[in-house]
Amino acid sequence: MSKATPPEAEAGGAERIRVMVVDDHPIWRDGIRSDLENSGCATVVAEASDGGEAIELARESEPEVILMDLQLPTVSGVDAIRQIVEDLPGTRVLVLSASGEEADVLEAVKVGAIGYLLKSSTCGEIVDAVCRVRDGEPVFTPSLAGLVLTEFRRVAGHDPAEPRLTTRENEILKLVAKGYSYREIAEKLFISVKTVQNHVQNILTKLQLRKRYELMRYAIQRGLDRSPE
Amino acid sequence: MVGGPMAEAAPTRSAAGRGRAGLRLGVLAYRWAAFTWMLVLAITSHHFRYPAVAWTAIVIAGAWTAWLSITWNRQSMAIRWIDLALSIVLILLSGYVVRTGEVVGDHPFFAASYPVSAVMAFGEATGPSGGLLAGLALSFSLALSRPLNGVAFGDLTASQIQAMVNGFVYYLSAGGAVGLVSIILKRSAAETQEATAQAIKERERAARLSEREALARQIHDSVLQALAMVGKRARELETREAVPGRELGELATMAGDQERALRTLVQREPVEPPSGKSSLRDALEAAGRGAAGAAPSVTCVGPIWLTAGDVEELSAAVRQALENVALHAQATKASVFADEDDGEVVVWVRDDGCGFVYDEERLRREGKMGILKSMKGRIEDLGGAMRITTAPGAGTEVEFRLPVKSEAIP
Numbered sequence: 141m142s143k144a145t146p147p148e149a150e151a152g153g154a155e156r157i158r159v160m161v162v163d164d165h166p167i168w169r170d171g172i173r174s175d176l177e178n179s180g181c182a183t184v185v186a187e188a189s190d191g192g193e194a195i196e197l198a199r200e201s202e203p204e205v206i207l208m209d210l211q212l213p214t215v216s217g218v219d220a221i222r223q224i225v226e227d228l229p230g231t232r233v234l235v236l237s238a239s240g241e242e243a244d245v246l247e248a249v250k251v252g253a254i255g256y257l258l259k260s261s262t263c264g265e266i267v268d269a270v271c272r273v274r275d276g277e278p279v280f281t282p283s284l285a286g287l288v289l290t291e292f293r294r295v296a297g298h299d300p301a302e303p304r305l306t307t308r309e310n311e312i313l314k315l316v317a318k319g320y321s322y323r324e325i326a327e328k329l330f331i332s333v334k335t336v337q338n339h340v341q342n343i344l345t346k347l348q349l350r351k352r353y354e355l356m357r358y359a360i361q362r363g364l365d366r367s368p369e
Numbered sequence: 370m371v372g373g374p375m376a377e378a379a380p381t382r383s384a385a386g387r388g389r390a391g392l393r394l395g396v397l398a399y400r401w402a403a404f405t406w407m408l409v410l411a412i413t414s415h416h417f418r419y420p421a422v423a424w425t426a427i428v429i430a431g432a433w434t435a436w437l438s439i440t441w442n443r444q445s446m447a448i449r450w451i452d453l454a455l456s457i458v459l460i461l462l463s464g465y466v467v468r469t470g471e472v473v474g475d476h477p478f479f480a481a482s483y484p485v486s487a488v489m490a491f492g493e494a495t496g497p498s499g500g501l502l503a504g505l506a507l508s509f510s511l512a513l514s515r516p517l518n519g520v521a522f523g524d525l526t527a528s529q530i531q532a533m534v535n536g537f538v539y540y541l542s543a544g545g546a547v548g549l550v551s552i553i554l555k556r557s558a559a560e561t562q563e564a565t566a567q568a569i570k571e572r573e574r575a576a577r578l579s580e581r582e583a584l585a586r587q588i589h590d591s592v593l594q595a596l597a598m599v600g601k602r603a604r605e606l607e608t609r610e611a612v613p614g615r616e617l618g619e620l621a622t623m624a625g626d627q628e629r630a631l632r633t634l635v636q637r638e639p640v641e642p643p644s645g646k647s648s649l650r651d652a653l654e655a656a657g658r659g660a661a662g663a664a665p666s667v668t669c670v671g672p673i674w675l676t677a678g679d680v681e682e683l684s685a686a687v688r689q690a691l692e693n694v695a696l697h698a699q700a701t702k703a704s705v706f707a708d709e710d711d712g713e714v715v716v717w718v719r720d721d722g723c724g725f726v727y728d729e730e731r732l733r734r735e736g737k738m739g740i741l742k743s744m745k746g747r748i749e750d751l752g753g754a755m756r757i758t759t760a761p762g763a764g765t766e767v768e769f770r771l772p773v774k775s776e777a778i779p
Contacts, residue, residue: 238628239635260628282704286668289708293670317668318719318766319704 157274160186160203162194162220163236164212168259172207172236172266179267191215195223198231204274206233207266208253210244218247225252232273236266246287249344250351255279277322278340285316288347302353303346312339388554390442392493396547397441400486404434410479416468423466426459430483449487449494453503456484457510464514472518473529481511481536485543492548496555500544508537574641581639588630595627629658646674649714652684653705659688661695665703665718673709675773682751683716683769686744690718690767693740698722698765714771721764727757744769 159182161169169187176182186201188194192215198206206224210217221233235248235256245256255273257266258281269279280288292305305313315325322340326333407427417423433455437444463480464472472478484507492500512533515522525533599620606612633654642648650669657667675683687705694703700722707716725732732738744767745755753771 238632240632241635242637258632260625282666282668282706286670286706289670314706314708317670317704317706317708318717319666319702319706319721320719324721 156180157182157205157270158185158201158203159183159270160188160194160198160201160206162188162191162206162212162217163209164189165209168209175263176267176270179263181267182270189213191217191220194220195227198224199227202228203231205270206231207236207270208233208248209259210235210237210241210248211239218244218251221248221253222251232276234269234273234279236261240283242287245284246291249284249288250347252348254344256281256284276341277337278344280313280316280340282317282319285313288343289313289317291347291350303349305343305346309339309343309346312336313343316340388558389493389551392547392551392554393441393490396486396489396493397438399489400434400437400483403482403486404431407479407483414479416471417466418468419466422462426462426466430455430459446494449491452487453491453506456487457506460484460507460510460514461517464517467518469519472514473520473525473532481539484510485540488540488544489547492544492546493551495548496552497545497548500546500548500551501541502544504537504541504544507540511536511540577639577641581634585634588627588634592627592631595623599624625664629664633658640672642672643674645676647677647680649673649675649680649683649707649716652680653687653707653716656684656688656691657705660691660703663702665691665694665705667705669707670709673707673714675714675771679714679751679771682747683714683771686747686755686769687716687718689740689744689747693767694718694720694722694765697725697737700764709773712773714773716769716771717766718769719764719766724759724761724763724765726761727759 159176161172161184163169163172166189169189173184173187176184182205185203186197188197190213194206194208194212195215208217208221212220215223217235221235224231224233232255233248233253235245235253236259237245237256238259240258249256254276255269255278257269257279261269273279289310292310311329312325315328320328322333322336326336329336407430411423411427433452437448437452440448459480463478467479488500488503488507491503495503512522515525515533602616602620606616640648650667650672653669654667657665691703691705694700698720700720703718703720703722705716705718707714709715725737729738732741741757748755748769748771751771753769756768756770757765758768759765
């Protein structure tokens, strides 16, 4: 059922974005495939129905963009993203979730997803997001901005070494949460759209750094408290 | 539900304290027995040097015992100290009032038993170390009562010393034992209370979960209904030559509404509200779901706990702002964002619609001022402020700014 096209077999569609779709619902995969291919700017090179398959097929087909559901059998979406980002640092993972479960979405972004959309987004929004993440532009919804703001606020003041948001980054996140597009933010703050994108990219990097920092702190704690068992 | 925990807490606390009350009553019973024994000994076996002083002391002890019996359940630490001091005085005085040498005589010493009740009461109030210290104080007094009775320590025989040490042991063990029992009871009372608090919390959590379950059942039911309807209508439309866009639009709206309702169930774990507070996020999300036209995105930094009244007014203002967007803005999207920072809660309602010239006079003439004025009034009544940023073609941003009362900041 799931299939992959190796990169070299992809002829003629050189300028099309190579996309892999990961979802356990075949109807959904079919829908996305036809949306993307009808748009004329993307081609689906692989389809996977669970996390383990996604990791394997990503290695084989090296897609530029992966559209990823989080609720997957066998290997969870978050675990698959972690592995894929490690295997293929150039591949952009865009989370496409039906539930929008906050803990999962935040975790996915922390382990390396570059954007997040709800499945109820329109076909145009999804195609647009695929194009944007291919170029490395993070796709932030207002709700993701709210989650990230909450996350940075949550442990603020605990540890001076922990990465924090600058005033500018905070301002930009708030504007995203208010529903402004990058273009609108750029106009409002008298900066270029590119600068806004860079700020958003930095915010994501800090979020991922924090995740690593948390893991490290956890490991140190475990190491110190380890009792003979 | 609200009265539950309070009504629950009172009887458990008294149940936990029941053991200690029993201990206090036991000490009181001993006190009466000891007083009676003192009276019997004073009448039958002693020859007082100073009968008036002796009987005055005994009458005072009787009155003190009676008063302690009346006030047994409401005695302060000061009373315990007075009780101990009176007992010390009684022991010393008894050495003074009986005939020389009688303290170490063959018959029991009349004032030896009654002071034990003071040591016990002291131990009950302060625990084992306090009880032992009180016992030690009485032991000293007992030893001092010998020279006061004209018996020098050097003249005491071995059996007389033994009798005196017996008295010490008696005092010390009474204080220590009652103190120990008291502290055990106190600990178990604390444990019981903690367990009860835990149980209440658990029960509240269960109640919340079952509430959520009820909500889930309701939503599942409406989702199933909507799915059945969508399926049925789609099959009907399938047989038609041309499908009117409006009908398909209705199906899409139906599916979209259910999707949103279902998502609210799984988006996040329910959080426990601080007492007397409700979540602004929940209220704003409900306002967003209820909005006419395309559903606005609703984003909050955390649950944002406010008093129920503030939440009600603020979300009512937001509902009006969204209504305004639906009526006038011609927007493709609207968003609500709420943040809490620096002692303020700020809510923004923003749309990418046509915008307008914010000219109150003109808006009033055009009959568009009503909602704006009402929103402004609501927020100013709470001590907050409203600000509108808009221009033709640039969308509209309404900002509600509300100072958070100091007790709301944890």
